[in-house]
Amino acid sequence: MRFKRRLTQSVRIDMTPMIDAVFLLLIFFMITSSIIKDPGIPVNLPAAKSSDSQPDKDLVVTVKSDGRVYLNGKFIRKRDLYKTLRHLRKKKGRDFLIVRGDRVIRYGVLVEIMDIARLAGIASVTLATKR
Numbered sequence: 001m002r003f004k005r006r007l008t009q010s011v012r013i014d015m016t017p018m019i020d021a022v023f024l025l026l027i028f029f030m031i032t033s034s035i036i037k038d039p040g041i042p043v044n045l046p047a048a049k050s051s052d053s054q055p056d057k058d059l060v061v062t063v064k065s066d067g068r069v070y071l072n073g074k075f076i077r078k079r080d081l082y083k084t085l086r087h088l089r090k091k092k093g094r095d096f097l098i099v100r101g102d103r104v105i106r107y108g109v110l111v112e113i114m115d116i117a118r119l120a121g122i123a124s125v126t127l128a129t130k131r
Contacts, residue, residue: 059085059094059122061113065102069113078116085120095121100128 061081062070069076071084088094097117101110114125 059088059097060128061097061099061117063099063101063105063109063113065104067105067109078112081113082116082120085117085122089121095123097122097125098128099125 060072062073064070069078069081071081076084085097099110099113099117101113110127117125
């Protein structure tokens with residue numbers, strides 16, 4: 001009795017294109033994660049042991065040691081800060097503000113910035129520290 005021989009075909013999936021795509025995604029995420037940082041205004045933040053790390057938020061007010069104020073990295077006068085924060089809160093619904101103040105600025109300047117933010121309708125104001 002003769003048996004018929006079955007021919008089997010081996011099916012192989014070429015993994016090269018998938019590996020290329022994974023490496024491209026890995027490189028993309030590595031490059032973009034190193035670009036996302038705090039605004040480039042150098043301030044000497046005070047340290048706090050109990051500070052929580054906050055996710056990146058849209059509104060960041062930075063107060064340098066000489067008293068200059070920056071909103072999201074752009075210089076702004078204190079008298080224009082109220083109007084700008086109010087506009088951003090109304091138009092874009094942003095109601096969270098991070099205040100980054102140099103450690104040598106007067107306490108009154110921080111209180112003034114926080115007061116301006118509260119009057120503009122910003123619901124939550126927090127101070128940035130480093131660990």
